Amino acid sequence: MNPALQGLLTIIVGVGGCVGYFYFSNQLLDRVIFPARGPNAGVNINRANQVRPWLFLFPAIFALGLYLAYPVVETLRLSLTDRVAGGGYDWVGLANYTQMFNEPKFWEAMRNNMLWLIVVPAAATAFGLLAAQLTDRIAWGNVAKSLIFMPMAISFVGASVIWKLVYDSRPAGQDQIGVLNAVWMAFEPGLWSTIVLRILPALLIVGFAAAVAYGAWLLAKPIIERDDRGPGMLAAGLRGAVALLFVWLIWESVSTLPGLLTSELPYGEPQNWLTISFWNNFFLMVVLIWIQTGFAMVILSAALRGIPEETVEAAIIDGAGPFDLFFRIKVPQIMGTILVVWTTITILVLKIFDIVFAMTNGQWETQVLANYMYDKLFRANDWGVGSAGAMVIMLLVTPILVWNVYNARKEMR
Amino acid sequence: MADLKLTKIVKAYGDVEVLHGIDLDIKRGEFIVFVGPSGCGKSTLLRTIAGLERITGGTMEIDGRVVNDIPPSERGIAMVFQTYALYPHMTVYDNMAFGMRLAKKSKQEIDERVKSAASILQLEPYLNRLPKALSGGQRQRVAIGRAICRDPKVFLFDEPLSNLDAALRVATRIEIAKLNESMPDTTMIYVTHDQIEAMTLADRIVVLRDGYVEQVGPPMELYHRPANLFVAQFIGSPAMNIMESVVTAASSSEVAVDVEGGGKAVVPIAGAPSLKGHPVKLGVRPEDLRIAGEGEQTIVSGKLDIAEALGEVTLLYVNVEGHEEPILAKLSGYVDIERGSEIHLTADAGDLHLFDGDGQSMLVEAERKQAA
Ligand SMILES: Nc1ncnc2c1ncn2[C@@H]1O[C@H](COP(=O)(O)OP(=O)(O)O)[C@@H](O)[C@H]1O
Ligand SMILES: [Mg+2]
Numbered sequence: 001m002n003p004a005l006q007g008l009l010t011i012i013v014g015v016g017g018c019v020g021y022f023y024f025s026n027q028l029l030d031r032v033i034f035p036a037r038g039p040n041a042g043v044n045i046n047r048a049n050q051v052r053p054w055l056f057l058f059p060a061i062f063a064l065g066l067y068l069a070y071p072v073v074e075t076l077r078l079s080l081t082d083r084v085a086g087g088g089y090d091w092v093g094l095a096n097y098t099q100m101f102n103e104p105k106f107w108e109a110m111r112n113n114m115l116w117l118i119v120v121p122a123a124a125t126a127f128g129l130l131a132a133q134l135t136d137r138i139a140w141g142n143v144a145k146s147l148i149f150m151p152m153a154i155s156f157v158g159a160s161v162i163w164k165l166v167y168d169s170r171p172a173g174q175d176q177i178g179v180l181n182a183v184w185m186a187f188e189p190g191l192w193s194t195i196v197l198r199i200l201p202a203l204l205i206v207g208f209a210a211a212v213a214y215g216a217w218l219l220a221k222p223i224i225e226r227d228d229r230g231p232g233m234l235a236a237g238l239r240g241a242v243a244l245l246f247v248w249l250i251w252e253s254v255s256t257l258p259g260l261l262t263s264e265l266p267y268g269e270p271q272n273w274l275t276i277s278f279w280n281n282f283f284l285m286v287v288l289i290w291i292q293t294g295f296a297m298v299i300l301s302a303a304l305r306g307i308p309e310e311t312v313e314a315a316i317i318d319g320a321g322p323f324d325l326f327f328r329i330k331v332p333q334i335m336g337t338i339l340v341v342w343t344t345i346t347i348l349v350l351k352i353f354d355i356v357f358a359m360t361n362g363q364w365e366t367q368v369l370a371n372y373m374y375d376k377l378f379r380a381n382d383w384g385v386g387s388a389g390a391m392v393i394m395l396l397v398t399p400i401l402v403w404n405v406y407n408a409r410k411e412m413r
Numbered sequence: 414m415a416d417l418k419l420t421k422i423v424k425a426y427g428d429v430e431v432l433h434g435i436d437l438d439i440k441r442g443e444f445i446v447f448v449g450p451s452g453c454g455k456s457t458l459l460r461t462i463a464g465l466e467r468i469t470g471g472t473m474e475i476d477g478r479v480v481n482d483i484p485p486s487e488r489g490i491a492m493v494f495q496t497y498a499l500y501p502h503m504t505v506y507d508n509m510a511f512g513m514r515l516a517k518k519s520k521q522e523i524d525e526r527v528k529s530a531a532s533i534l535q536l537e538p539y540l541n542r543l544p545k546a547l548s549g550g551q552r553q554r555v556a557i558g559r560a561i562c563r564d565p566k567v568f569l570f571d572e573p574l575s576n577l578d579a580a581l582r583v584a585t586r587i588e589i590a591k592l593n594e595s596m597p598d599t600t601m602i603y604v605t606h607d608q609i610e611a612m613t614l615a616d617r618i619v620v621l622r623d624g625y626v627e628q629v630g631p632p633m634e635l636y637h638r639p640a641n642l643f644v645a646q647f648i649g650s651p652a653m654n655i656m657e658s659v660v661t662a663a664s665s666s667e668v669a670v671d672v673e674g675g676g677k678a679v680v681p682i683a684g685a686p687s688l689k690g691h692p693v694k695l696g697v698r699p700e701d702l703r704i705a706g707e708g709e710q711t712i713v714s715g716k717l718d719i720a721e722a723l724g725e726v727t728l729l730y731v732n733v734e735g736h737e738e739p740i741l742a743k744l745s746g747y748v749d750i751e752r753g754s755e756i757h758l759t760a761d762a763g764d765l766h767l768f769d770g771d772g773q774s775m776l777v778e779a780e781r782k783q784a785a
């Protein structure tokens with residue numbers, strides 16, 4: 001049979017099966033099991049209504065159990081066992097985990113995942129917010145929005161192919177087909193390249209550090225001032241921890257400045273961008289940011305439109321300029337949505353696999369946890385360590401997921 | 414010098430003009446109420462004064478300074494919105510302090526002003542609360558407090574009471590009246606579609622219709638001498654009865670008319686144009702009508718359709734021949750009349766209003782002509 005026909009048939013059978021299940025099981029409940037007739041009609045109606053939610057939820061619960069809950073338990077079991085030659089398995093306790101923790105490749109993956117975790121959600125949310133605010137007020141805003149949203153429609157692997165072309169390099173002397181190298185080759189030592197390659201990035205880094213410092217100060221202020229309206233001990237501790245993390249970020253970013261300003265730049269040589277270790281992580285992150293900015297923009301733009309216009313007008317009368325309006329009136333009002341977007345992207349980032357797999361396959365120090373797990377499980381055929389990797393990812397995702405759901409539910413109220 | 418002077422203010426959204434050349438002189442300390450049916454442009458006019466809408470034409474002066482191009486925050490105004498428009502993420506204190514913080518006022522001054530506004534409005538216990546933890550009335554008081562903190566020359570209110578329930582509305586209305594008394598130098602402009610709010614609060618009322626000013630004057634002037642049919646019917650509740658009439662005689666001091674349904678009336682108007690034989694409209698408020706005594710001239714008579722006794726007054730709905738809607742009479746006390754019985758109504762000559770073919774009050778027109 002033609003695959004297209006097959007697909008169509010599958011859809012018809014699938015959808016028809018669902019409709020059929022709900023319709024006939026409902027009929028069965030109302031007509032046969034608890035008929036609304038006879039002496040027990042009233043009781044039967046109540047009983048049927050108590051059973052109905054479970055009846056309708058059953059397919060979803062069953063599928064989730066089969067495809068989600070069972071694999072989790074099974075993965076946990078596998079991570080505690082080792083394959084025995086000739087079939088069967090042995091319980092080995094935490095040996096797989098110890099083995100994994102002793103591998104530098106695992107820690108490389110952890111570090112890279114943390115980098116992704118900090119950079120991608122922040123950048124995607126920030127760009128999304130910026131795009132949402134800027135496109136809301138202009139005539140061709142909707143066209144711009146569609147363009148920014150479009151990468152969402154591209155699969156991660158497709159996006160990776162596109163960006164691989166951007167980062168492509170040809171030997172010197174040939175035409176560069178990669179945009180980045182084409183631009184790079186245009187630079188020569190001189191004033192302009194100093195401005196564009198040293199001063200501009202330095203300013204960006206200083207700006208970033210300043211923004212983070214402001215954030216850290218905002219977080220630390222209630223603790224330092226001992227504001228009695230401030231939060232309790234736990235919240236204070238949390239604020240302190242995040243503030244310390246911010247201080248670390250400031251140090252990390254500022255400490256790159258001397259190198260940036262003094263290093264020798266290899267002008268005129270095409271670069272293999274994806275092999276420049278450490279920085280190549282960022283080249284990969286760009287792909288995901290490119291995709292996720294559209295998502296953040298769409299959600300945040302809806303949130304921005306939900307802000308009561310009067311609060312903005314009241315602030316204008318109070319003398320707020322565009323920046324005060326944005327940062328002190330609008331952003332705080334959509335903080336809940338920003339958090340939901342942020343955590344949603346965070347979860348996605350923790351599971352990131354396709355982009356790394358398609359672009360570097362974890363070489364040149366770009367390994368991430370999901371690709372590490374895949375490596376162990378399907379290439380080294382070591383189901384024990386592979387499953388242990390999977391469990392680590394799950395452990396990292398769960399708290400953020402819980403928090404995300406909590407925030408999303410708060411938003412809906 | 415007028416504190417607020419509007420000259421030929423025009424506002425258009427694209428091709429649609431919603432304000433058609435509004436002229437207004439408002440003196441310092443006055444309480445002005447814009448009133449009119451929904452969609453007549455009250456809010457738009459208020460927002461042009463606030464500077465939230467740019468005017469398309471005309472000039473706006475505050476304290477003699479043209480403010481056409483001055484941003485809202487520098488006009489010396491404060492505004493209270495219908496939906497309160499409190500900043501939901503800020504405490505009551507921060508809501509009131511926000512404007513002063515932007516203006517880089519000292520912490521001490523901010524604290525003093527917030528505290529004093531809070532004490533005027535009895536908000537002290539709530540200063541650390543978020544708006545969502547306040548009742549509607551309290552939120553509205555915070556919005557007013559935020560406006561007070563700006564120490565404005567002109568206070569703008571856009572239907573501030575319409576989101577409150579009936580009892581709170583009366584209480585808050587009285588509070589606003591008191592606030593006005595305690596700030597004699599502050600001009601207040603208040604938008605409402607509720608004529609009771611307009612009558613009770615205003616020094617002067619501006620009646621708007623479809624972007625035109627219909628009449629400006631103190632509440633009692635609007636009630637006793639409406640300049641046209643629209644104002645006559647808009648001010649006062651229940652609305653004024655309007656009856657088709659024909660002028661039968663006009664002297665230098667009186668106009669005599671035949672009223673539809675067979676009645677007659679003589680209206681004292683000095684210097685009215687002789688419109689003998691012309692159709693005019695006779696207006697009389699329900700509360701000015703009374704049952705005609707023996708030998709008294711009937712203005713309107715008909716069959717009683719229904720009587721509603723409310724205790725302190727009785728409303729009579731009288732079907733008059735040739736008149737579509739029943740004529741309404743509001744008699745004080747309890748009046749016991751059988752349904753369907755013939756009723757003869759009359760009123761004092763001084764309480765009658767005559768409107769010419771264009772709907773303009775003949776009395777007001779005649780006086781204007783004499784003054785000119
Ligand atoms: N932003 C706008 N764009 C187009 N028309 C508007 C706008 N705002 C108000 N209008 C129109 O102006 C007229 C007056 O509105 P408004 O001042 O809000 O009336 P109201 O007296 O009820 O406060 C209405 O007909 C309304 O449709
Ligand atoms: Mg309005």
